Amino acid sequence: MAETLTGAQALIRALEHAEVDVVFGVPGGAILPAYDPILDSPIRHVLARHEQGAGHMASGYAHATGKVGVCVATSGPGATNLITPLQDAYMDSVPVVAITGQVATRAIGMDAFQEAHTWGISMPCTKHNYLVTRVDELPDVIAEAFHLAATGRPGPVLVDIPKDILNATMTWHRPGEIDLPGYKPSVKGHPKQVKAAVEMIHRSQRPVLYAGGGIIKAEASEALRHFAEQANVPVVTTLMARGAIPDSHPLALGMPGMHGNYTAITAMQRSDLLITIGARFDDRVTGDVATFAPDAKVIHVDVDPAEIGKVREANVPIVGDARTVLEQLIETMSSLLDGAEPPEREPWFSQLAAWQEEHPLTYHQDPDGPIQQQYVIEQLHRLTRGDAIVVAGVGQHQMWASQFWGFERPRTWINSGGLGTMGYAVPAAIGAKVGMPDETVFAIDGDGCFQMTSQELITAAIDGIPVKIAVMNNTSLGMVRQWQKLFYGERYSAVDLTDHTPDYVKLAEAMGCVGLRAETPAEVVPTLEKALAINDRPVVVEFKCDPEAMVFPMIPAGGSNDHVVLGPEDLA
């Protein structure tokens, strides 16, 4: 039976069709019509306190669940506040759909109240975007937006809807077939290339599997582990791929890159073959590109052909979905091995073991000294048995969390890798907890980052989203301070956040959360235990940490991965 709906009703119906269970947003004039039918929909709306929060919540939700995260904002300032999370999701290939209200069609271009050229502004930070011009097209546009966000290389898609279109009426129709003649992501790798890759891997003496975030996005962790074992190849996991293979696995080398561990960095550097899957030779991984992994041939598997050859020439390019290609690699390797064992690669594995022995990740917790963040992270890992989703901000605490948390499963590490967005952790943790309510979601945040989005604590408290947030209070913008300490002769400029401002415990309480504090190493474990025991409210735990601590190893920006700086003495 033909059913007449308003554009707003059709929008909500289309979201239901896309199996959306929750949206994160802030209402306003232009999007107002959409907020009425949402009351009658099973879709949950989480009211963020800032649209940036709504955007990162959608991203955290998507990271944790693998589903598309949805955020909603009004026109003008609502939409512009979404730009940071959109760019963040774009850089990290996170499937997000943003719905924004726009001024009425007639008013577009007239500098109307709360008008912004959202379509133009969001174009370079989305995979695709729409300005809806006819109410009839709403069902198809929404279906297309979800299809684009989730398939191929995932990413954010924005749909801008003028207010008159939300108010207009249409005869509801289910979305039709997706018709995008120019959009056909490759899934399967070319069999000839797969065969060439397998032969190259089999011959290689010093191979490294360079696993990127694409492994997580493609749900390819199982296949990755299987292939690594089958081919007997060690695996490095980039910042976006932590958890892609268990850190406890004998073939796992941990994280490479600017603050990676010595073995992961050096294994890539000395490798004769980088089997790159869902990674993009980011400058934080390669350091100086000219001197990066000089002897390595490259197999590059990516769903986005533009990543192949962008930074480093590939000897064997394979366009395809990470999981599908890994399964093809496994099958092809099976027939090549034909029951035989893979090469032992004894000298290579002894070399790796020697490096691990010689240069492990270390820190020292003086029982009478200030708290070291690594100690908090290790103790939290022990108390939770690593069974938690960890969300980080951007800075020193992020690097320590990635280094010292032993990740055992995919989708348990959520952070802003490509854009490095301070303020990501609190809202992303909220989104993750909404998506995975039965998991412990623990944000490890810096005091600087926390102050960028801490208003979302009230969202967590009121909406019943019991996240836990560790504020690593080193009283400074620590990562910037570290660079000033190392490269600007300890001339500290605009990095001091000053002890006790604000009072994080009181701030937490004022926001309806539990506030806890640990000031000495001895207080760390009991305070964490208390935090872990509270599951009916959000908890904020402040740790008063050592302001002088620095993250090592380190490759100074633009430096060569040949020169891993293990401590300040290496820079003297």
Added chain:
Amino acid sequence: MKHVISVTVENKPGVLARISSMFARRGFNIHSLTVGPTEDPRLSRMTVVVDGPEMEQIVKQLYKLVHTVKVTELDPTETVEREIMLVRVNAEASRRGELLDAANLFSAKVVDVGASTVTFEVAGEPSALNDFLELMRTYGITSLVKSGRIAMAKDLKTTTKRSRLRTA
């Protein structure tokens, strides 16, 4: 070095903005860009002349745009290229005859005559247009408008392997 790329796109609002925004963001240099309808009303075709040694990234980034249907880098030896221009030159009475003779050699059409200028329309191979401009410089060019190049592969098998790459 200049390369000519033929880009078939869905005929959707804003598609030109998407292409030019992508060129700006990736730091690719556009020498000229023309766009118009095709034999199929759902599609538009652009001819983009770009500067630079590296075409592979440009082609791949073009494909990455959702509305891009096909990208072909055209081989100059197997391509028909055309451009049209309007050029206004100084034409004092004493040199007018000589000027018109020169223009005749290029089949340039007089489209406007002013008190001390003549305006020509010239259409043809881009290189012929440049030759004509060289010649006109001696008289003094006061105004120039070029359409930008349009190009079409000759009816041979010319698609390069790049045109078959598909994007996510």
